[in-house]
Amino acid sequence: MSSPLALDVADLSKKYGDRMALSHANFEVPMGSICGFVGPNGSGKTTTIRMLLGLISPTTGSGHVLGESITQPEKYLPNVGAMIEGPAFYPALTGAQNLTVLAKLGGFDTNTIQGLLDLVDLGDRGNSKYKTYSLGMKQRLGIAAALLPKPKLLILDEPTNGLDPAGIQEVRALLRKLADNGTTVFVSSHLLSEIEMISDHLVMLRLGKVIFSGKTSELLAKQQPVIVAKPENRGDLEKLVKIAEAGGHSAKIIDESVHVTGTSDFSAKLNKAAFEAGITLESLTPVRASLEDTFFEMTGE
Amino acid sequence: MWNVFKAELTKLKRPSLSISTIAAVTFVTGLVTSLLFLLVDSPEGNGERGVRIGRDVLALPTGVSLSFSNAAGLLGIVALCIFAAQTAQEYTYGTLRNLLVRQPSRMKILLGKLGSMKLFAIAMVTLSAVLAVSLSYLFAGVKDISTGAWSTPDARSAVLRTFINVLIATIGYGIFGMILGLLFRSPISAISIGVIWNLIIEGLLSAFVTNIDKYFPGQLLSIVATGGNDRISYQYALFTSYGFLLAGLAIVAFLFKKRDVAN
Numbered sequence: 001m002s003s004p005l006a007l008d009v010a011d012l013s014k015k016y017g018d019r020m021a022l023s024h025a026n027f028e029v030p031m032g033s034i035c036g037f038v039g040p041n042g043s044g045k046t047t048t049i050r051m052l053l054g055l056i057s058p059t060t061g062s063g064h065v066l067g068e069s070i071t072q073p074e075k076y077l078p079n080v081g082a083m084i085e086g087p088a089f090y091p092a093l094t095g096a097q098n099l100t101v102l103a104k105l106g107g108f109d110t111n112t113i114q115g116l117l118d119l120v121d122l123g124d125r126g127n128s129k130y131k132t133y134s135l136g137m138k139q140r141l142g143i144a145a146a147l148l149p150k151p152k153l154l155i156l157d158e159p160t161n162g163l164d165p166a167g168i169q170e171v172r173a174l175l176r177k178l179a180d181n182g183t184t185v186f187v188s189s190h191l192l193s194e195i196e197m198i199s200d201h202l203v204m205l206r207l208g209k210v211i212f213s214g215k216t217s218e219l220l221a222k223q224q225p226v227i228v229a230k231p232e233n234r235g236d237l238e239k240l241v242k243i244a245e246a247g248g249h250s251a252k253i254i255d256e257s258v259h260v261t262g263t264s265d266f267s268a269k270l271n272k273a274a275f276e277a278g279i280t281l282e283s284l285t286p287v288r289a290s291l292e293d294t295f296f297e298m299t300g301e
Numbered sequence: 302m303w304n305v306f307k308a309e310l311t312k313l314k315r316p317s318l319s320i321s322t323i324a325a326v327t328f329v330t331g332l333v334t335s336l337l338f339l340l341v342d343s344p345e346g347n348g349e350r351g352v353r354i355g356r357d358v359l360a361l362p363t364g365v366s367l368s369f370s371n372a373a374g375l376l377g378i379v380a381l382c383i384f385a386a387q388t389a390q391e392y393t394y395g396t397l398r399n400l401l402v403r404q405p406s407r408m409k410i411l412l413g414k415l416g417s418m419k420l421f422a423i424a425m426v427t428l429s430a431v432l433a434v435s436l437s438y439l440f441a442g443v444k445d446i447s448t449g450a451w452s453t454p455d456a457r458s459a460v461l462r463t464f465i466n467v468l469i470a471t472i473g474y475g476i477f478g479m480i481l482g483l484l485f486r487s488p489i490s491a492i493s494i495g496v497i498w499n500l501i502i503e504g505l506l507s508a509f510v511t512n513i514d515k516y517f518p519g520q521l522l523s524i525v526a527t528g529g530n531d532r533i534s535y536q537y538a539l540f541t542s543y544g545f546l547l548a549g550l551a552i553v554a555f556l557f558k559k560r561d562v563a564n
Contacts, residue, residue: 056561073405088395105308106403
């Protein structure tokens with residue numbers, strides 16, 4: 001039996017005038033997973049998130065959030081926390097007051113506010129006005145606001161924008177902790193290395209179309225590993241390419257190295273063949289394709 | 302809707318808004334009351350558009366609440382600005398999306414907002430009433446105007462009637478501000494268009510075109526505040542002005558419900 005779904009989108013489209021912002025999107029996000037939502041600017045990520053949150057209506061198609069149709073957001077939004085397109089709060093109110101407004105609006109317990117501010121490291125700045133916050137602090141307040149309903153599903157749009165490396169690490173740890181406790185996290189980010197580190201599922205968009213949806217490990221496994229060989233003498237680059245090709249592997253020169261498609265098993269053979277041909281290798285490194293490499297390859301960016 | 306009401310009150314209670322509103326209401330009421338009483342002997346008049354309101358009129362039971370009803374137009378402008386800003390700022394700050402995620406029913410958002418702003422308007426009008434009556438006594442003493450009739454049951458009933466009428470007018474101006482806020486989605490645009498419309502367009506046209514004020518909501522709300530006049534009855538002013546406003550509110554509420562929130 002398949003696991004229950006936090007998000008289930010079928011043939012979802014949104015058209016603005018003549019422009020198709022999202023075209024026949026299909027994807028599923030299992031309950032309890034961390035799903036990365038990636039794509040270049042303008043690929044339709046925020047449009048999708050807005051439709052999932054009932055802020056805009058789809059042109060065609062359907063979607064379900066926590067088992068409820070996106071045409072009835074009142075049924076699932078009490079269990080959803082969200083930060084869309086960065087934090088947005090009232091500048092003249094303090095961080096705590098801003099959270100109070102949202103807690104009262106959603107009928108949530110206002111006694112949890114201090115705990116949430118502590119959680120996002122704003123415990124001592126909760127009584128400062130929002131307009132005095134740095135970008136990173138605003139971002140952390142946005143995450144605290146998203147956690148107000150103790151959500152079953154957390155939707156975050158670029159949550160690490162403006163955060164310093166320590167802040168990014170904290171957010172990563174927080175998301176992992178939430179997922180471990182059963183919260184489904186749907187997170188869009190430009191920081192693909194971050195997404196690769198935390199997400200077990202992935203939805204990839206390009207020009208309004210879903211080009212991949214599934215497990216991150218499955219996507220990365222599809223990518224062929226590469227061995228990067230750098231000869232001591234740059235004049236040996238062409239010779240090295242021929243040696244690799246003679247071994248049945250494709251190879252190309254990138255900068256001052258030869259990139260050979262193949263697993264690390266071929267490294268020793270390549271090293272031996274190069275040595276026998278009188279080529280001294282400065283370095284020989286097996287490289288696993290990163291999400292970033294895969295992303296660029298798939299999106300053609 | 303009750304949750305929206307409570308959340309909105311948190312925003313309305315912020316010191317910057319409360320203090321500036323108290324200052325504006327105090328200024329408007331003080332200005333109108335002082336002009337009415339201190340210019341009682343001025344040949345240029347002490348009422349709207351040069352009308353002379355003499356000592357005998359001010360000494361009537363209705364004299365104690367006259368400045369209060371005269372201030373209604375300006376109080377209305379204050380309400381218009383507040384309602385417009387509180388509505389339109391949700392778009393400019395981008396906070397509307399937060400509100401709609403926490404309360405997806407857009408009609409509840411609108412009604413909760415309107416309810417909380419009405420409460421704010423009640424506080425504004427109450428402050429203005431207290432100030433107007435207090436200052437009327439003060440300035441009456443300065444200008445030797447008899448206040449004997451001001452403590453009669455007729456005077457108390459006049460104050461209560463004026464309070465209700467000014468409140469209806471002030472909320473009406475506020476609703477006009479809210480309509481503009483929802484329509485223009487920018488506090489600056491909504492406020493400037495509202496103020497220009499009320500003070501300049503309606504004011505100028507009413508001064509130069511006979512009876513055109515019968516069709517202007519702002520002018521009609523001023524007439525509601527004063528309880529009607531010789532040309533336009535209270536009932537006509539009330540039903541026509543609120544007819545315009547409720548029709549406008551229904552249209553923008555429909556747009557608000559259907560429009561995508563894409564900013």
